[in-house]
Amino acid sequence: MHKLQLIGCLLIVSLLLSGCWSKRELxxxxxxxxxxxxxxxxxxxxxxxxxxxxxxxxxxxxxxxxxxxxxxxxxxxxxxxxxxxxxxxxxxxxxxxxxxxxxxxxxxxxxxxxxxxxxxxxxxxxxxxxxxxxxxxxxxxxxxxxxxxxxxxxxxxxxxxxxxxxxxxxxxxxxxxxxxxxxxxxxxxxxxxxxxxxxxxxxxxxxxxxxxxxxxxxxxxxxxxxxxxxxxxxxLNAEDSRGISYLDNKIESTVEIISCPKEGTLTTEITHAQTKIKGRFEGNMPQLKVQITIEQNVGEVECMLNLGEKKTIEMINKRTEELIHKRIEHTLQILQQDYQVDVLSFGEVLHRKDPEKWKKIKKDWLAIFSEMPIHIEVNVKTQALGTMENFPVRNEKNMGE
Amino acid sequence: MNKEMISSRQFTIITLLCSIGTAILIIPASITNDVQQDAWIVASIGVIFSLLIIKLFITLGKRTPSFTFPQAIEKIVGKFFGKAINLCFTMLMLLSAGELLYFIGIFMKTEIMPETPSMSFVLLFGIIVMYAAYLGIEVFARSAEILFPVFAFIFIVFVLCISPQIDIGNVQPILEASPSSMVFSTIRFMSLFSFPLVILLIVFPSNVDVQESATKGFYIGAMIGGVVLVTVILLSILVLGPTLTSSRTFPSYALAQRISIGDFLQRIEVIMAAMWITTIYIRMFMYFYASVISMAQVFNIANHRPLIIPLGMISMGLSQVIHPTIIESNLYNQEYWPILATIFMVLLPLMLLIIAMLRHIKAPSN
Amino acid sequence: MLTVICIIVASIIIAFIFIPSLLKIKDTKTIVIFSLLLLIGALLNSLNALNIHVPSPLIPLVMILSPLKKILDSWREGGTRK
Incomplete structure (x- = not known):
């Protein structure tokens, strides 16, 4: 008798398990x-x-x-x-x-x-x-x-x-x-x-x-x-869009094309990029600094360069820095002057830094933002040259041309 | 009649889950609304102050170790006032039980099955709670013991899965909220977290086997519960950001929806929901059980069991009428519940303790 | 309507389960309270089922508490003005 009751109970309970009210099958x-x-x-x-x-x-x-x-x-x-x-x-x-x-x-x-x-x-x-x-x-x-x-x-x-x-x-x-x-x-x-x-x-x-x-x-x-x-x-065009990605710390990997001293180009592969936006107040005036640290490899060489020399690597670093610096500057200029928008939440950086002073400038933030100078600092390190050093076809003879 | 007994470990688990209760679902939104990214600080302060509240409950409980809370009230303030207070207390518990049923219903209706009438969730949930109340506190404690590992496992998975998405910037700047809004938010937090623990006096210390370790368990349970809540609030702010946390109806669920590990461990939010369904069940049972016990006490009924089904029906009915819309529910929980909870769950025990001291009511020393 | 009939039938069944055993021990007080609560419960659910609006029991509670809330609000505002 007891068992029958139990089975009955289980059967009744199983009715509830058949599905949900708002069920929708595949x-x-x-x-x-x-x-x-x-x-x-x-x-x-x-x-x-x-x-x-x-x-x-x-x-x-x-x-x-x-x-x-x-x-x-x-x-x-x-x-x-x-x-x-x-x-x-x-x-x-x-x-x-x-x-x-x-x-x-x-x-x-x-x-x-x-x-x-x-x-x-x-x-x-x-x-x-x-x-x-x-x-x-x-x-x-x-x-x-x-x-x-x-x-x-x-x-x-x-x-x-x-x-x-x-x-x-x-x-x-x-x-x-x-x-x-x-x-x-x-x-x-x-x-x-x-x-x-x-x-x-x-x-x-x-x-x-x-x-x-x-x-x-x-x-x-x-x-x-x-x-x-x-x-x-x-x-924004592709170049400025990449500027935004740099500023937003969203670049994981990309390529940059720099020009060689004489002619031709060299393409580098960015393998790691980190952007830090630092804000502080000088008196009541907000200051912003963009710090970009980049690690790259040499990806494609289309000019005469002796990659074996330390000097060349330094040159590559310097030119990449300049290139990215210029692009970021251009992107910031578009944001600050052309559109006057703070899409990257620079204001939030200042807010986090000093909530009290931020409250004072919050109302006029866009006006301040469009005028303020933003300091850009790019730091590039070239780590590797790809799978070879100098391309053997471009030998000494060709180089001397 | 044999007195039902629960072990101190079971008591700790009940305290833990009961303190989390509904708070896990509604607290992140309600306090983030007020103090933005500082909500986790408010919650941490709340947890620390809650120790004092628990100290109060324990001191009061130990004055009358062999009585349940409603019996103790009658013993301390006398029959007439005792019955009046108990009646109010019963009403409050019944309303709260109805409200928790409402929460289950509205949660399921908003997030998972909008076309289903909330009564169907309420009915299923109500039957479970009534059944648990019928079987008694001992069986309930065992069910809590079984549910606890499930809860703990889900919680750990939840934290581990969501932590890769943390953005530290979301909690900065720290301490931006004004001090007064922080004080009010702390009280609001405590009114949903530690004040309701007064209902545990129904079983503490009269139904607990080892009083000393249960006392410790009271503190430990509430502490762990507090840590769980602070973690959930902190994660909501760190992952969703203060804006979304305060604008979502149920931020914890929105948080669970965010879980996505390697594009295959995802869409597990419904499993995560088992977490708060567990804690709401525990707190709901305690409210409901408290209402049954104190109702029985008011009318001097020896066996409380016949009252379970009628009271269960009432609380299910209440769940349908208590808040016409979620707006009233939020307003009530934001503005009125803290006042109500302070009166009935802090000032009342405090008053009882003072009267007990004045009348020299204390445990017979043996 | 069907729901209401179900509620009434369920209530009668519940009453038949509990009342006889209580009658045996002549516990009239419990029977009275039990029946009263059952009646309230059945009534409340039937009204819900019939879509008759039942005012929230929180309304009087909120009315009692609102003067207290106003005092608290004035404190809070005073606090933020500072």
Whole structure:
């Protein structure tokens, strides 16, 4: 009798284990990998990129169907548009595996802060996706391009973003938490990587784009977009974007090209870079100092140089220092004078240094920032020459020319 | 009737988990809102001052070692006032139990399953707590003993996994908050951390087998609980930054979402949530059990068991009406709960202790 | 409506489980309190199930405490002004 009761109890309890109230099984999900938001006259147009599960699986040969499907819908708000998508999508979109959010150029230039509210408020959105803006195309078009190698275009966008941040430095990965943090700390200023489309749009949308060795339409990062008051106010070119990366201590590895004494160039590989921003107050005037320590290798020599000499190495160090110094100076000038934005939170450095004095200058910070001189100190060390010393083809005879 | 007994080790574990309770979920946001990056300092000060509060509870408990807290109240201030105080105390405990059920419901509803009615979480949780109360404090203590290693393991994993993302700059500049806001935040912290430990007088010292080591356990449990809370607050600020910590509804959960080790150990936030579900269960049981025991005391009912289901039903019902929205809940926990907790959980024991001293009520020396 | 019936049926079952054993030991006081609390519980949950708004029990509590809070607030502001 006792046993029967126990079994009965277990059976009843097992009813509770069958699932959750709001359960959604895999076959009911449309996994969204990228979300694009554009501004249109009466609100927003959103585009979502959904993976086609059968095309992604490695086993099955492709049936010629596109690996992703992109849907577009307009709505007064982002949330409305997302819910309205169910009228045209086969399944309800599921955002927990979102990899990238593309903000359309027009939206970025008007005001994107309101859009971020939804993204960070909704529970299905996590915080591990990256945010980028589109340049000269709208987000809808960016999401329509098919890419080779990575079947899911969102993965391609994410991977090249991460890879070029790591080895080149002209882009920055920015997730929603970073963005909200920087937008709230400064005068709603931030930097976000910008993507553009290279080639014909209509070709990029068709499967033929990925069927040839030479891809006709490509997605490509071009640099960093600068935001102030939640609006995009400018776009930095690759050089200045790398300047920003240096200043933000985000450079892991990159290359620098310096000119040789006579002619030709020498390319160095930065293997380690560390930037320290130091702030202090002199009286009530804030002072900032940028200290960059760099370790590099010689990567490519296209001129006559005897790398065996210590003098040459010193020359390389000095020229790299000058080059980076110049670039940082230029970048700072753009930030201070052209845009007057403190995207790198220099103010926060001063705030940490002396909260009392910071309070006094906080109101006029942007004005002070645009005027103040920033001392730059670059320190380069060349450690290795690559896998050989002097290139044997360029021998003494050639050198004497 | 055999008196139920728990070991001093079990008591330490209950103290530890009970002191963490709901605080782990709501404290980072509420105090960071006020003192920004200095929240962890406030919490550390709070933990240290909490030792005094615990000293008070222990001194009071030892005056009447063989009585539960409600019995002790009646013994110290007399039958009439005792019953009045006990009735208020019962109400407060019942409300708090309902509130904790509300927390479980709103947490699940906000972060994990928004379409599910919160009553379904409340019902499942309420049944467990009622069942535990029915089986008694001994069984409950054993369940706490089983849950503790799970909690400790998850907590250690949590700390280890999130620590690579620390950014030291987030806590600077140190001590920027004004002294008065720090004082108020400290009280706010203590009102959610150590003040509620007064309910442990229900089992201490009357149901604890070795009083001396349980006294030590009271301090140690609360200390470790405090360290856990300070760690969570510190990590929230270091990883999320003060702005996000104060704007997120549940910063600890947002923190757990951040965990990502080598792109494969990630999306484990729901497992991390087991941490606060455990501690909320422990604190909720204590509130609920206290309300049952003191209700029984008010009406001189020898066997408290029949009261469990009706009171459980009431607290489940309360959980649905107690806060119409999360805004009221935040306001209540920020502004009114600290006052209420100070009155009932600090001033009341203090008053009881003074009266007990004046009336020379103390443990029979043997 | 179905939920309300469930609540009432559950309450009756609970009453049938507890009351007979209490009757045996003639503990009328417990029976009265038990039934009263059960009634309150069933009523509260039924009202919730019927979506009838029940004011939060914290409202009177908050009303009692608000003068005290005002005093504290004035202290706090005084503290920050300094």
């Amino acid at each position: 076959n009911e999900l449309a996994i969204v990998t990228a979300l694009g938001i554009d501004k249109v006259d009466d609100g927003f147009e959103i585009s979502i990129q959904i993976v086609e599960p059968s095309e992604i699986s490695a086993k099955q040969p492709s049936a010629g169907r596109s690996p992703v499907i992109t849907y577009h819908e307009r709505g007064k708000t982002v949330f409305e548009a997302i819910r309205k998508i169910t009228t045209l999508a086969a399944r309800k979109p599921y955002f927990s595996h979102l990899q990238i959010v593309v903000i359309g150029e027009e939206l970025a230039k008007s005001n994107m802060v309101d859009v971020l509210d939804f993204i960070s408020r909704d529970h299905e959105f996590r915080n591990d996706f990256n945010i980028i803006v589109s340049h000269e195309v709208n987000a809808k078009e960016v999401l329509s391009i098919l890419t080779p190698i990575e079947k899911i275009p969102a993965s391609k966008m994410l991977n090249s973003l991460q890879a070029s941040e790591k080895v080149w430095g002209s882009v920055l990965t920015v997730n929603i938490d970073d963005l909200i943090n920087t937008l709230s700390n400064n005068e709603e200023s931030a930097v976000i990587s910008a993507i553009t489309m290279d080639g014909s749009k209509s070709l990029g949308m068709s499967q033929t784009n990925v069927q040839q060795a030479e891809t006709s339409t490509l997605l490509k990062y071009i640099g960093l977009a600068i935001f102030k008051n939640g609006q995009q106010i400018g776009l």
